[in-house]
Amino acid sequence: MLRYLTAGESHGRELTAIIEGMPAGLAVASGDIDRELARRQSGYGRGARMKIETDRAEITSGVRHGKTLGSPIALVVKNRDWENWTEIMSPEAAPAAADRAVTRPRPGHADLTGGLKYGHRGLRNVLERSSARETTMRVAAGSIARRLLDEFGIGVYSWVTEIGGVKGEIAGAPGALFRSAEGSQVRCPDSAASKAMMERIDHAKAAGDSLGGAFEVVLTGVPPGLGSFVHWDRKLDARLAFALMSIQAIKGAEVGMGFAVASAPGSEVHDEIFYSRKGRSAKFWPRRPGFSRKTNNAGGIEGGMSNGEPIVLRAAMKPIPTLYKPLRSVDIDTKKPFKASVERSDTCAVPAAAVIAEAVVAFEVAGAFIEKFGGDSISEIERNYMGYLDSVTSY
Numbered sequence: 166m167l168r169y170l171t172a173g174e175s176h177g178r179e180l181t182a183i184i185e186g187m188p189a190g191l192a193v194a195s196g197d198i199d200r201e202l203a204r205r206q207s208g209y210g211r212g213a214r215m216k217i218e219t220d221r222a223e224i225t226s227g228v229r230h231g232k233t234l235g236s237p238i239a240l241v242v243k244n245r246d247w248e249n250w251t252e253i254m255s256p257e258a259a260p261a262a263a264d265r266a267v268t269r270p271r272p273g274h275a276d277l278t279g280g281l282k283y284g285h286r287g288l289r290n291v292l293e294r295s296s297a298r299e300t301t302m303r304v305a306a307g308s309i310a311r312r313l314l315d316e317f318g319i320g321v322y323s324w325v326t327e328i329g330g331v332k333g334e335i336a337g338a339p340g341a342l343f344r345s346a347e348g349s350q351v352r353c354p355d356s357a358a359s360k361a362m363m364e365r366i367d368h369a370k371a372a373g374d375s376l377g378g379a380f381e382v383v384l385t386g387v388p389p390g391l392g393s394f395v396h397w398d399r400k401l402d403a404r405l406a407f408a409l410m411s412i413q414a415i416k417g418a419e420v421g422m423g424f425a426v427a428s429a430p431g432s433e434v435h436d437e438i439f440y441s442r443k444g445r446s447a448k449f450w451p452r453r454p455g456f457s458r459k460t461n462n463a464g465g466i467e468g469g470m471s472n473g474e475p476i477v478l479r480a481a482m483k484p485i486p487t488l489y490k491p492l493r494s495v496d497i498d499t500k501k502p503f504k505a506s507v508e509r510s511d512t513c514a515v516p517a518a519a520v521i522a523e524a525v526v527a528f529e530v531a532g533a534f535i536e537k538f539g540g541d542s543i544s545e546i547e548r549n550y551m552g553y554l555d556s557v558t559s560y
């Protein structure tokens with residue numbers, strides 16, 4: 166089983182991830198991780214924090230001379246801002262004066278309910294961990310999962326489709342859309358929409374407001390049969406929805422046509438099945454002869470399993486809860502209403518959320534891949550995978 170755990174507070178000394186279940190022999194370099202961390206930190210509409218931090222990952226165990234050992238992989242990212250927070254975030258007992266007490270919960274954030282749940286009287290004890298800073302380590306762990314997928318010809322792409330009501334016109338091959346998205350400050354492949362999205366963000370920022378949006382994640386080269394129709398908790402669509410919904414501020418997830426299936430007849434929803442003998446013999450799926458579809462409304466998943474078509478996912482992000490334009494709330498000590506103004510926050514983080522989504526989805530698919538073709542080493546997985554592709558091809 167592939168799994169990971171993250172630890173770390175937003176202004177603590179450092180962030181940590183431990184990954185268990187990664188096979189031996191996978192080529193990994195800290196540069197692979199740093200590249201993904203930089204993508205997570207970019208995007209028009211981010212706050213000042215992103216300028217303070219330039220994340221760099223240190224691999225502290227599980228990798229030797231550029232290859233995984235099969236043992237747990239530990240990753241560490243230092244919080245550069247920590248120097249300004251050593252006293253406030255110290256693990257040692259400290260005088261009360263050292264605590265910059267937060268008693269004013271933000272609507273839409275974890276502050277109030279986290280305080281109630283754990284009995285914290287200072288809401289910093291909640292917000293330090295509920296912050297999306299935690300996703301740094303999910304992107305770090307996901308970048309290693311991506312390396313595994315890459316080894317087996319599986320590509321992971323994302324692009325932003327909507328910000329604050331501005332929608333992009335998006336059509337084309339995943340690789341080309343991804344390249345255009347990478348060239349856009351809001352990660353939207355439609356350049357006219359990108360411009361309108363940035364204007365919408367400027368407008369929201371000037372008004373002290375914040376924006377949400379939506380994005381797509383697409384995986385290509387996925388073989389049929391990842392996931393399960395047998396066990397509810399191994400269904401691939403369920404696992405991917407869980408992964409997406411686990412990202413801070415994600416409030417909706419769709420597979421393929423998603424919610425649009427509710428209003429279309431079956432004849433316009435289900436993807437008809439075809440067979441072609443004319444495949445090219447190549448190392449990996451899908452360049453072999455076999456079953457295929459001309460449409461992909463199912464988003465590459467039927468019966469909780471990948472069906473060999475690209476996996477297409479979509480997610481909706483709510484607007485950032487910390488607003489410069491104050492919303493009404495109540496101080497947890499005085500019980501008096503207040504209207505807070507705040508110092509530092511993102512106006513819009515949809516482009517970053519799409520990068521995080523790539524990471525969490527890559528990790529889930531890598532887990533399903535290892536479950537199906539499992540082995541202790543990359544070469545063992547490759548043997549199993551090639552054997553499976555042979556049997557699928559001759560089916």
Ligand SMILES: Cc1cc2nc3c(=O)[nH]c(=O)nc-3n(C[C@H](O)[C@H](O)[C@H](O)COP(=O)(O)O)c2cc1C
Pocket residue numbers: 212273274275295296297300412413414415483485486487509510511512514517518521
């Ligand atoms: C990449 C990213 C950046 C975020 N930046 C902020 C931020 O600067 N300020 C803020 O209040 N919320 C931010 N959020 C959203 C909060 O983390 C999130 O709304 C909060 O943890 C409550 O969880 P929930 O929205 O899932 O209910 C961000 C989320 C993501 C994914």
